[in-house]
Amino acid sequence: xxAFALPFWFxxxxxxxxxxxxxxxxxxxxxxxxxxxxxGLVDPLLSAxxxxxxxxAVRPETADASTLVIRPGRGWAGYRSGQYVPVGAELDGAxxxxxxxxxxxxxxxxxxxxITIKADPRGKVSPYLVxxxxxxxxxxxxPAQGEFVLPDPPPARMLFVTAGSGITPVMGMLRTLAGRSGxxxxxxxxxxxxxxxxxxxxxxxxxxxxxVPWLRLHLRYTRTAGRLTxxxxxxxxxxxxxxxxxxxxxxxxxxxxxxxxxWRNVAQERLHVESFRPAAPPAPAVGExxxxxxxxxxxxxxxxxxxxxxLETGESAGVPMPYGCRRGIxxxxxxxxxxGRVRDLRTGGVHGEPGELIQTCVNGATGPLVLDV
Amino acid sequence: xxxTVLPMTLVDRTxxxxxxxxxxxxxxxxxxxxxxxxxxxxxxxxxxxLEAGGRLALAVSLMPPAxxxxxxMLTVAKILENMELGHNVLHGQWDWMGDPAIHSTxxxxxxxxxxxxxxxxxxxxxxxxxxxxxxxxxxxxxxLRMSPEQPWRPVHLLQPLYAALLxxxxxxxxxxxxxxxxxxxxxRKSVRxxxxxxxNLGRKAVRQSAKxxxxxxxxxxxxxxxxxxxxxxxxxxxxxxAHTVIFCGHxxxxxxxxxxxxxxxxxxxxxxxxxxxGSANFGGGFLLHVLSGNLGHQIEHHLFPDLPSNRYDEIAxxxxxxxxxxxxxxxxxxxxxxxxxxxxxxxxHALP
Ligand SMILES: Cc1cc2nc3c(=O)[nH]c(=O)nc-3n(C[C@H](O)[C@H](O)[C@H](O)COP(=O)(O)OP(=O)(O)OC[C@H]3O[C@@H](n4cnc5c(N)ncnc54)[C@H](O)[C@@H]3O)c2cc1C
Ligand code: FES
Numbered sequence: 001x002x003a004f005a006l007p008f009w010f011x012x013x014x015x016x017x018x019x020x021x022x023x024x025x026x027x028x029x030x031x032x033x034x035x036x037x038x039x040g041l042v043d044p045l046l047s048a049x050x051x052x053x054x055x056x057a058v059r060p061e062t063a064d065a066s067t068l069v070i071r072p073g074r075g076w077a078g079y080r081s082g083q084y085v086p087v088g089a090e091l092d093g094a095x096x097x098x099x100x101x102x103x104x105x106x107x108x109x110x111x112x113x114x115i116t117i118k119a120d121p122r123g124k125v126s127p128y129l130v131x132x133x134x135x136x137x138x139x140x141x142x143p144a145q146g147e148f149v150l151p152d153p154p155p156a157r158m159l160f161v162t163a164g165s166g167i168t169p170v171m172g173m174l175r176t177l178a179g180r181s182g183x184x185x186x187x188x189x190x191x192x193x194x195x196x197x198x199x200x201x202x203x204x205x206x207x208x209x210x211x212v213p214w215l216r217l218h219l220r221y222t223r224t225a226g227r228l229t230x231x232x233x234x235x236x237x238x239x240x241x242x243x244x245x246x247x248x249x250x251x252x253x254x255x256x257x258x259x260x261x262x263w264r265n266v267a268q269e270r271l272h273v274e275s276f277r278p279a280a281p282p283a284p285a286v287g288e289x290x291x292x293x294x295x296x297x298x299x300x301x302x303x304x305x306x307x308x309x310x311l312e313t314g315e316s317a318g319v320p321m322p323y324g325c326r327r328g329i330x331x332x333x334x335x336x337x338x339x340g341r342v343r344d345l346r347t348g349g350v351h352g353e354p355g356e357l358i359q360t361c362v363n364g365a366t367g368p369l370v371l372d373v
Numbered sequence: 374x375x376x377t378v379l380p381m382t383l384v385d386r387t388x389x390x391x392x393x394x395x396x397x398x399x400x401x402x403x404x405x406x407x408x409x410x411x412x413x414x415x416x417x418x419x420x421x422x423l424e425a426g427g428r429l430a431l432a433v434s435l436m437p438p439a440x441x442x443x444x445x446m447l448t449v450a451k452i453l454e455n456m457e458l459g460h461n462v463l464h465g466q467w468d469w470m471g472d473p474a475i476h477s478t479x480x481x482x483x484x485x486x487x488x489x490x491x492x493x494x495x496x497x498x499x500x501x502x503x504x505x506x507x508x509x510x511x512x513x514x515x516x517l518r519m520s521p522e523q524p525w526r527p528v529h530l531l532q533p534l535y536a537a538l539l540x541x542x543x544x545x546x547x548x549x550x551x552x553x554x555x556x557x558x559x560x561r562k563s564v565r566x567x568x569x570x571x572x573n574l575g576r577k578a579v580r581q582s583a584k585x586x587x588x589x590x591x592x593x594x595x596x597x598x599x600x601x602x603x604x605x606x607x608x609x610x611x612x613x614x615a616h617t618v619i620f621c622g623h624x625x626x627x628x629x630x631x632x633x634x635x636x637x638x639x640x641x642x643x644x645x646x647x648x649x650x651g652s653a654n655f656g657g658g659f660l661l662h663v664l665s666g667n668l669g670h671q672i673e674h675h676l677f678p679d680l681p682s683n684r685y686d687e688i689a690x691x692x693x694x695x696x697x698x699x700x701x702x703x704x705x706x707x708x709x710x711x712x713x714x715x716x717x718x719x720x721x722h723a724l725p
Contacts, residue, residue: 028588029428031580032481038425040474041418050474088471093410095471140473297679299395299641320402322471332471334478357478 044073044138051075055137056112062198065118065165066130067103072113072141079106079113079144080152081176082169082246084274086142086324086332087115089125089133095140097324097332098125101169101248101274102144105176116200118165148246148274150176154185159243161233161257163192163222166249167200169274173246174208174215184214188237192220192228192253228253230260240264248274277327288343291365295319296338296372309345310335310360310371319373321360328362335360340369390699391642397691398677401684405469412683413467413475416457416663423450427607428589434599443600447607449664452614454483456666461682463492468679485548485581487573494551500678504623504651505631511623512630514550518722520630525725532723533716536620543612548574614664617712622671625653625714626721627704648675649696654689654705661708662686672703 026035040047045054053070060066079085079102088095100115119130133139150173160170170189177184193199199219209217218236220228233240233256241264247257254273261271293313294301302317304310311333314321324332328346334357341352342363350366352358358371423446430443459482461467467475481488494510502508506522513519517536518529539546552570556562585604593600629650636647652671662669662685670685673692680688696703706714 028580029584029592031584032483032577033421037474038421041421047474090410093405093407093470097471320469322469 039074045071046074048073048075051077051141051143053113053139053141055133055135055139057135058133061116061200062118064121064130064198065116065200067114067116068129068133068139070113070115070139070141072111076113076141077143080149081106081173082149083144083146084148084169085113085115085144087129088140088142089129089137091124091128096125097140097142099324101172103168103172103175105172105179108179116165116168116171118200146274148248148272149173155244157186157239157243158188159237159240159245160187160189160191161228161245161247161249161253162189163228163249163253164194165200165276166247166253166274167191169248170246171201171204174205177214178208178212184212186214188216188218188240188243190218190220190228190233190236192222192249194223195221228256230256230263233257233260234264244270244272246272246274248276251275251277288366291340291367291369293365294368294370296370298373304365306343306364306366307345308364310342310358310363310365313365314360314371314373321373323361326361328359331357331359333359333361336372338370338372341366342369386699387642387646388640389642390695390701391640391645393695394645394676394692395641397688397695398680401677401680401688402469404684405681409681409683410470410472413458413470413681416453417475420450420453420458423447423453427603431589431596431600431603432593433596434593434603435596440599440603444603444606447603448610451483451607451611452664455611455615456618456668457663457682458482458666459484459488460666460668463488464496465679466681483581485544485574485578486551487548487570487577490551490570490573491547494553496678500675502636503648503675504629505633505636505647507633508636510550510553510555514546515555517719519624519718520722522630522632523722525722529723533720536719540613540616541609543616544608548578617708618665618668620715621655621708621711622652622668622674624718625704625706625711626718627702627714628653645676646701648672649692649701649703651675652704653711654703655708655711656705657708659686669708672705 023035030038034049036047036049040050040052044050044052051073053072053076055068056071057069058066059069082101084099084101086097086099088097090096100117102113103116104112104114117126117129119127121127146169148169154177160173162170170191174187174189177187189205191199191205193202196202199221202219205217205219209215222228237243245257245261247254254275257271257273258268261268288306290303290305290308292301293304293310295314295317298319300317300319302313304313311321311323311326322333322335326333337352337354337356337358339354341350342358343350343366345362345364352363352369360371427443427445427447427450430439430446432443434440434443459480462475462480463477463482465477468477470476473479477492482491484491499509499511504512506512506520513523517532518525552567552574553562554567557564557567585608586601589604590597590601631647631651636643639647649672652675654672655665655669657665657669667682667685668674670682670689673680673685673689674682676692677688693703693705
């Protein structure tokens with residue numbers, strides 16, 4: 001088997017804790033299955049091989065956003081404040097994976113986790129989770145991941161710049177800070193939302209800012225006040241150079257933050273960013289061309305330009321391509337490569353062996369190739 | 374086998390047939406949904422329930438009724454596991470669900486041959502080169518002579534005997550066959566990957582045998598011996614059944630074989646045509662089809678190996694109508710007749 005990055009949902013062997021060791025022994029009886037495969041039939045939450053969680057409550061936040069409270073099952077390995085979790089939801093028989101930032105406090109009593117989701121009216125999974133998933137729904141959970149996290153211990157001064165649903169990982173961090181005893185860092189939050197009624201966590205943020213001395217909150221309603229500009233950041237947070245910065249939101253907002261820092265010569269190392277949307281792939285180097293992609297099982301072929309992902313090429317050719325995050329994180333888009341090689345649109349690296357599972361969302365064609373889909 | 378000579382008009386209309394089959398495939402893909410997911414999960418639950426029940430009953434199998442019930446449950450569980458689950462999941466029929474627990478890349482089955490080795494020889498080689506003499510190793514599994522184009526050797530005189538002896542140990546025969554020792558000799562496969570696969574098979578064989586022939590009997594205490602016998606019976610019956618179903622899929626006497634020249638520059642339509650002509654169905658009710666992994670619909674399976682097996686029954690009449698329309702023979706019959714016909718072929722080609 002050629003080497004490939006294992007999809008996050010690929011069953012992993014867990015370190016044998018005591019019950020683990022018992023289960024490993026039982027594994028000799030259930031082989032080639034694992035005891036988990038039987039436990040998961042009794043209750044999906046019992047399976048550590050395919051970690052799952054059950055929705056225990058759905059709290060509407062705005063007209064098009066809800067918070068899901070999820071009780072994770074046996075396979076859940078915990079998380080750090082600010083991380084996101086791949087969530088699998090079953091829609092019409094098929095599991096769809098999307099990533100959502102955790103808004104709850106790690107190690108909170110009860111162990112429930114929360115995610116807050118804004119419905120994308122044209123999207124597939126988010127409208128379902130926000131409006132239709134009832135309590136009792138079982139979701140699959142990947143392992144929490146991401147480096148957009150609250151450091152431990154946190155730096156003395158922090159600046160958060162967020163917009164829209166980009167507030168979610170920061171909300172998780174603020175809740176974590178608020179739940180701790182002892183001295184808290186000095187925090188400034190610049191958050192933008194279209195209107196007050198569309199602002200996630202508006203009451204909670206205002207309440208927190210009124211209650212604790214360490215949080216300064218600037219809410220900006222872009223419908224009336226316009227979008228945050230490069231100049232605004234300095235005006236609202238004059239000491240931003242003394243702060244470590246976390247930015248999360250649409251590409252436009254992240255550009256503003258980066259531009260501001262470049263302009264003010266603030267070291268980029270002090271900046272942490274998270275984006276919910278795939279960034280545009282880098283332009284292909286001169287002379288690079290795509291190729292003709294044949295979709296073996298579907299029996300269609302299409303020309304794929306160098307800068308276009310195989311996922312997009314397949315979709316526009318009408319091939320039922322699997323996908324998840326569309327940005328190279330979730331491995332929900334894996335398709336076996338039959339022949340040819342592919343180019344990683346993020347790095348430009350050329351790779352691929354026959355039989356290898358290819359992340360079609362972040363790879364393009366280099367010359368003719370055949371995919372088994 | 375003498376090839377049925379096809380009327381010239383058919384050759385021209387082969388691509389049309391291919392397009393109609395492509396449309397049929399897209400239709401099923403568009404229909405796949407929650408009902409199919411419920412079906413496969415039900416089969417899984419029933420299979421695991423039967424397996425657990427069978428093991429429990431065999432643990433007290435000193436009592437004859439417990440032995441009978443346990444052996445029966447375990448046999449059915451193993452048959453379901455191999456046929457409707459293992460074979461079909463490993464084909465990727467359920468990959469569209471995106472469920473890591475029911476996925477061709479993660480599934481391992483209760484059969485001696487490791488899933489990876491099986492996927493290579495069965496999904497790739499056999500399904501691509503179906504019934505092409507010299508390319509499809511499944512055509513007689515390298516030990517049986519199933520067509521006049523295969524060279525006769527004196528050892529083939531014994532083939533009715535060893536075909537019959539193969540049945541009760543079919544899983545081990547397939548495991549050895551999947552190692553492709555013949556390809557190593559022919560230089561098509563490296564010694565290194567061959568050794569790696571032997572190691573994989575060894576590891577799996579240890580676990581498989583330990584479970585059925587050591588651990589469960591030991592756990593059964595005073596019932597150890599009947600438990601061991603029950604497990605042996607279940608594995609043996611499952612092997613005989615798998616051997617029967619698989620041999621009836623390609624070896625009844627009306628099934629065509631092909632030469633390498635036939636597939637030179639083969640179009641999609643011609644590929645479909647070869648799959649139809651190279652496979653044979655057998656009829657039966659729902660239960661027979663489930664227990665045979667829907668391979669009674671071998672023709673539909675070979676046309677669309679990655680469509681969910683529960684849909685074959687639904688599309689079979691349409692495939693048959695298409696065959697009628699284009700004048701392509703559609704080989705089908707009751708299981709017993711296909712079985713006798715298969716043996717007839719084994720015996721006939723034992724002779725030069
Ligand atoms: C690290 C990370 C953290 C995240 N955290 C959160 C969070 O906390 N809260 C939150 O609400 N979201 C979060 N997201 C976003 C989330 O993962 C989903 O992307 C979002 O919910 C939309 O999913 P969807 O299934 O509704 O939309 P999708 O169906 O994935 O569609 C997304 C967009 O792509 C377009 N599209 C869909 N299919 C096609 C196609 N075939 N061709 C062209 N365009 C198409 C749609 O029109 C839509 O606008 C996060 C994302 C990342 C990467
Ligand atoms: S890695 Fe998530 S869709 Fe490609």
